[in-house]
Amino acid sequence: MSDTLGGPPVGKTSAEARLLPTRRSFFAVLIGSISGVVGILMAVPVLRYLLYPVFRATGGVAWYSVGRADEFAGQGPFRKEVEVRRVDGWRALTSKRAVWVVRDGRNQLAVVSDVCPHLGCGVPWREDEGIFHCPCHHAKFGRNGALIGGPSPRSLDTLPVKVENGMLLVRYEVFRNLVSYKEVIG
Amino acid sequence: MSSDVGRPGGLARWLDQRVGWRGLMHEALDEPIPGGSRWAYVFGSGLLFVFVNQIVTGICLALYYVPSVDHAHTTVAYIQKEVWGGRFLRGLHSYGSSLMIVLLLLHLAQTFLYGAYKNRRELLWLVGCFLFLLVFGMSFTGYLLPWDRRAYFATAVGTNIVSEIPLVGNFVKTVLRGGPEMGTLTLSRFYVLHVFAIPALIIGAVAMHVFLFRRAGAAGPPVREEKGSELATEVFYPGQVFKDFVFGILLIIALGALALLWPVRLGPVANPADSTYVPRPEWYYLPAFQWLKYWHKGGLIIGIVVIPLLLFGALFGLPFLDRSPRRRPSERPVSVAGFFLVFAAVVFLGFQSGLEDRRDSAVRSKLQAQEKSEEEYSKAPFQPQEEGPMAGPVSASIAPALSPEQSKGALLFESEGCSACHGAGGRGGNGLVKLSGLGKRFTDSQLTGLLRKPLPKMVEGGMQPSELKAPDLAALVAYLRATMN
Numbered sequence: 001m002s003d004t005l006g007g008p009p010v011g012k013t014s015a016e017a018r019l020l021p022t023r024r025s026f027f028a029v030l031i032g033s034i035s036g037v038v039g040i041l042m043a044v045p046v047l048r049y050l051l052y053p054v055f056r057a058t059g060g061v062a063w064y065s066v067g068r069a070d071e072f073a074g075q076g077p078f079r080k081e082v083e084v085r086r087v088d089g090w091r092a093l094t095s096k097r098a099v100w101v102v103r104d105g106r107n108q109l110a111v112v113s114d115v116c117p118h119l120g121c122g123v124p125w126r127e128d129e130g131i132f133h134c135p136c137h138h139a140k141f142g143r144n145g146a147l148i149g150g151p152s153p154r155s156l157d158t159l160p161v162k163v164e165n166g167m168l169l170v171r172y173e174v175f176r177n178l179v180s181y182k183e184v185i186g
Numbered sequence: 187m188s189s190d191v192g193r194p195g196g197l198a199r200w201l202d203q204r205v206g207w208r209g210l211m212h213e214a215l216d217e218p219i220p221g222g223s224r225w226a227y228v229f230g231s232g233l234l235f236v237f238v239n240q241i242v243t244g245i246c247l248a249l250y251y252v253p254s255v256d257h258a259h260t261t262v263a264y265i266q267k268e269v270w271g272g273r274f275l276r277g278l279h280s281y282g283s284s285l286m287i288v289l290l291l292l293h294l295a296q297t298f299l300y301g302a303y304k305n306r307r308e309l310l311w312l313v314g315c316f317l318f319l320l321v322f323g324m325s326f327t328g329y330l331l332p333w334d335r336r337a338y339f340a341t342a343v344g345t346n347i348v349s350e351i352p353l354v355g356n357f358v359k360t361v362l363r364g365g366p367e368m369g370t371l372t373l374s375r376f377y378v379l380h381v382f383a384i385p386a387l388i389i390g391a392v393a394m395h396v397f398l399f400r401r402a403g404a405a406g407p408p409v410r411e412e413k414g415s416e417l418a419t420e421v422f423y424p425g426q427v428f429k430d431f432v433f434g435i436l437l438i439i440a441l442g443a444l445a446l447l448w449p450v451r452l453g454p455v456a457n458p459a460d461s462t463y464v465p466r467p468e469w470y471y472l473p474a475f476q477w478l479k480y481w482h483k484g485g486l487i488i489g490i491v492v493i494p495l496l497l498f499g500a501l502f503g504l505p506f507l508d509r510s511p512r513r514r515p516s517e518r519p520v521s522v523a524g525f526f527l528v529f530a531a532v533v534f535l536g537f538q539s540g541l542e543d544r545r546d547s548a549v550r551s552k553l554q555a556q557e558k559s560e561e562e563y564s565k566a567p568f569q570p571q572e573e574g575p576m577a578g579p580v581s582a583s584i585a586p587a588l589s590p591e592q593s594k595g596a597l598l599f600e601s602e603g604c605s606a607c608h609g610a611g612g613r614g615g616n617g618l619v620k621l622s623g624l625g626k627r628f629t630d631s632q633l634t635g636l637l638r639k640p641l642p643k644m645v646e647g648g649m650q651p652s653e654l655k656a657p658d659l660a661a662l663v664a665y666l667r668a669t670m671n
Contacts (some may be wrong), residue, residue, distance in 0.1 A: 027424035038438060045271035049246055052269045081552075087570055090257075090264035094574030121606040126424070135603035135650055144507050175653075 053089070063162070063169040066101060070108055070166065075143060077102045077125050077132075079114075084172045084185075097172055098122060098161065100132070102144045108165075111170045112145040112156040120177050123156065132156065153180045213400075215423035222418065226300070227404075229293035231430035234392070235437055235573045236285050240324075243279040244381070251331070258333040259455040260571040262405035266452050267568035277445025283325045285441065287470045298504075298525055301513030302405035308505040311400040315502045318390050321383055322470075327380035327477030329468060333373065336560070338456030339465030341376070342368050352492055360506065368458065408513035412448035447554055451575065455558035464552045465545070473535035477541075497528065588668065595665025598658055607648055612670045625667040633663045 064082040074076050079103040085094045097113075104110040114122045121136035130147060132141035139150030147155040160171040174186040202208045211452040219227075250269060252261045265272035294314070297303060299622050303311040345368070349359040364371025406417055420426075481489025500507065508521050513523045543549050565578075588596060599605060599612070612621035624633065637659060638650040652659060 024424055027428055031424075031428065034431075034435065038435060042438070046242065048270040048273060050249065052272075061297055083574075085574075090260050090568075090570055092570040092572050093527065106240050107488070121603045122600070124601040124603065137650070150288060161405060163601060 007014060014091060033072040060169045063164075063171055065113060066161075066168045068166055068172050070170045072101045072168065075103055076100070077143065079125065079146075080111075080149065082170060082172055099170060099172070100125065100145065100156070101168070104144055106159070109161065109168060110144070111159045111161050111168070113159055113173075113175070115157070115174070115177075116152060117154045117175065117177055118150070123150070153178060157182055192313055214548060215421065215427065217400060217404065217422040218419040218428060219422060220417040220419050221409075221431055222420035222648040223422075224407070225429055225433075226296050227287050227426060228433040229296055230399075230431050232284065232433050234290045235434040236282050236289060236441075237280060237388070237392070239438075239441065240286070241281050241385070243282065246275050247279060248381065251655045253331065253373055255333065255373055257571065258331060258373060262334075262452055262571075263568055266450075266564070273398060273449050274445050274479060277448075277450040278441050280450045281441050281444045283328060284468070284470070286321050287325065290318060293460055294318065295525075295529075299408075299515055301515075301518070301520070303498040303505045304508070304511060305402070305405070307398075307402045308404070310395065310402055311505045313395045313398060317395060318501075320388050320391065323384050323508060324380060324388070325468065325470065327376040327384065330373065330376045330476075331380065332452055333456050334453035334461065334560075335456050335463055335556070336465070338368065338458065338480075339463050340467045340471075341372075343465050343475075344471070345372075346465065347445065347474075347490070350486060352487055352491065370607050379630075405513075408529065410514065422533055432576050449564075451560050451564045454563045463486075464549060464556065466553065469536065470656065473532045473537040476539035500524070537669040588665070591661045592665045592668045595661040595663070596669075597660045598654065599665060602652070602654070602662070612666070621666070621670045624670040628667075630660075630663050630667065633666060634659055637662070 011040070038184045043109065054123055055118055062085065064084060066080050066082060079098060080101055081096045081098050082098050083094055085092055097175040099113055100112050102112055104108050115123075116123045116134045116139055117135065118134065118139050121134050123132045123141065125131075126133045132145065133149065134140075134152070137151050139152035140148040141152070141156050142148050145156035145158065157173075157175045162169050173184045176185050225463060247265060250261055250265050250272070252258060262276075265276055267273070276404075297311070297314070326341075330337050345359050345362050348362065349355040360377065362372070362377050409667060410415065416418075466472075478490065504521070509520060509660065510518065512518055543553060596611075603614070608619050608621050628636070636644070637650055637652040637654075652662075652664065
């Protein structure tokens, strides 16, 4: 029975022929190896393209202006809305988030999120009571956002701030609720 | 049997017994070619090569592309400007579509000149002609998808041409567009045709084309009939496979070089209201574009129905019209002369179209300006699609004007945390409890009572009794009644 793929050259025993490259096996190796190299070269841009969202840094850290720093003279707290913009793939979502500008223990300007660490309600300031009082489940926080009482597991969350050119800037972050520690989740 | 696997060649034998791959390889590689391998035969394999390129790059593009009028252009810009290698892969896809047309014409010309459609190859030729139409269908439908000005207006003109066909034209145009105008449904239809329907037909037709080709056997070179039996045959592998392979590598290099050296462009987003845009189709549609300029009114039907039907009839019916077994071009001067005549006319029309655009200074400067703005847009950094509260369907501008008391109520609605459970403006959404019909269902005092002392069912849902002072509560109630009907 003759092997149609690389039949043995005439006059050689099949044992000898198996060791000799035939015209057919030579081309198989040539075409196969060049295809391999070209295939790998072609795979590089495709893989980079597919993996782009994995290695792309998550859009850098954005700072949002709360207002002029000298606007917040006195004890506060001052309610402010920042427009938070998040880039999500080819979309950018802008939404208004409320923050409170307060004075921390060392009388420095600080910004706390208005999101209650309990179940996420927006926490208003009650001037008559002199505290932050969550309307949902009555968590209470002091003038600087520190927990006084109620079901919240921790104080109102302070946000990273800095002052640049006289402007108070904040980095808006979202934290895991119902836990006693601060964990950034977005 | 399984003990074979350990011996040299044992695994190959084990697989062959189950798969029969040796037989398949024999079928695939040992096809005899009368007269031996030739460079003239590479175009069919070349088409397959580029088609695979279109599939791979097309799948890549579909990963980030969104086929909707609102997002198509942004997502293509994202692919083009942001995603690593996006512009290159889109370039491969875009230039690949042009290369498909070039190879298709070369494959057609070679088959025609060699008379390779003769001798019981009518169905093979017919399936090939069907593939010809499908490839043009792919380029036509794919062209719209980026939804930039060029794409939009070229397709608007292209689909308008269809409506010039008597009797059925308008109906066909409306079916294609999914309505009388280009819009949301047009893009969906073109996307489905481009990505699902036509590729499926192409794959089926290619399988049939290859099957029929193998069944009929390679035609070999056109020689005198009596000499045909004297031709030495050579099997497909390695000679022809190697030529096809080298051609495939050259095609890949050509595509890669084009995509790198002349990066593909994306123009500004389509603006249907822009009546000043001068549309021009892709180069392979220019002859048809020019052709239509010569036919008006009464003659139109001749220009866009009769003559094209005759030409395509001649193309499809070629093996039935030319039934003599003679294959050498010199032995069938009429059909060869006709072929070159049509080819020359098509090339002439294409060049004439370009020439007319260059001669008309108004058109020329407009086209140049369009090209420049396309180039500028391609260079500009990517702008993500901005979405936010003001961009949504419920914007502040359509909210009713509020009295001072109601405005105070609106602020209280936010500061009291009502929106945490009922959504902004009580509109609900995302599993929140929507407030509606309050003004119709309740009086002021009923609403005040509910806020002071919620029903047990409301408390269960998390509602807290309000501790607001009377004037504040009245303001909140006024707001609720005014806006939440």
